[in-house]
Amino acid sequence: MDIRQVSGDDITRQILEFLSAATGGTALAEDQDYIAEGLVNSIQAVELVTRVEQRFGIEVEVSDLDLDNFRTAGRIADFVRRKRAAAAPDTRDG
């Protein structure tokens, strides 16, 4: 599937699926703070970054490292949408 065609809801769903699998099949809610609950280990944290980058065609930079971007599946999805909007030529400033 072309990454540009992944719809907003798909993003949330796919992130939830990965997080649920990574956390041993826990059914995570979109707003569940999996970091505070210690549900993801560091191997999975690195993997999550790479997965999000590859799947949604964005690059996670150090300036994006804000706990608020990553705490929950919903926030990751918001972050991905923002990154993709910023990268899209038709919405770029100036």
Added chain:
Amino acid sequence: MDVASFVDSVRADVAGWDRAGGLPSAIVPTMATGGFLAADLPRRYGGADLGQRDLGEICASLGGVCSALRSLVTVQGMVAAALLRWGTGAQRAAWLPTLASGGNIAGFAATEEGAGSDLGAMSTTVQGHGDDVVVRGRKLWVSLGRLATVFLVFGRQDGLPVAVLVESDRPGVVVEPIADPLGLRAAQLANIRFEDVRVPAANLVAPAGFGLSHVAATAVDHGRHTVAWGCVGLAAACLEQAVQHTARRVQGGVRLADHQLVRAVLGRAYVATSGARQLCAHAARLREQRSPSATAETVVAKYAGAAAAASVSQDAVQLLGAAGCGPDNPVNRFFRDAKIMQIIEGSREVGELDIGEFALRTAGPDRTL
């Protein structure tokens, strides 16, 4: 100098380094000139833009002669990888070229008395003071700790995990050499005390909260890969020693290699070494493709590499008999170093847990992401 000529040039010296418990200081510029330090960095940061497979082959060659040399490449690569991934533009420009040139030697300071496999239990503190931060804590088992000019230190700032670069010449950095460890004896191991060491806040790498899950994890992921390859080289060198010895040594009128019991050991050692090498090559390929499973497959490669190093070195000592126990025999040193590989960069047991977890979820729904 290519890596093959380099290892040939030091082969006669490495047993002495092991006995003396240190590397000669001239080794750093020699290795930097050879392009072995942080070699996978992009050229704009002074690296050689080396692919992961080529980096692995360098580590295998080094691991086949001296794990302390491989360790130097590992730690330098770990800190470079963390800064390349999570450093700011200014941090990358300031530090990376010095790591590639050997102008700085890096130490990775994570382990503490109460925090080994569970780094989350670390108690080192990093406190903000205006434009500075103050680092306080004691780190154990820092490879190259006596040689390092800069440490990537992990601690907590207001409870959140942080990573901070601390130059070794800052007041309050106290280096306590570790004498006579079991293995990696030439790796200049040290415990490092940070007694209220002030560094600019600009030395913090990534925001608070990401010190372990992102900065340390990126570094250790890179370290596992180079250790895995180093283990393959170590295992291959042990197999070679075992083959050469058993093909020549005659007891009771029979070549050792002509006993079925001996041949079976050689066969198993061959499979272990070759299997680990293929897993390393697989991990290197996934890393080059930036595949999401590269991190987990690197754990697999390191686990198999360390297992091969430990089993093949043990077999080699057994097959060489007393000769393998001699002071200058390489398998003596390989045997001691190999045990270390099952403890560092994620111990054998922690590796099994991580790989088991990976097995569970790769059969599951995450394949869609």
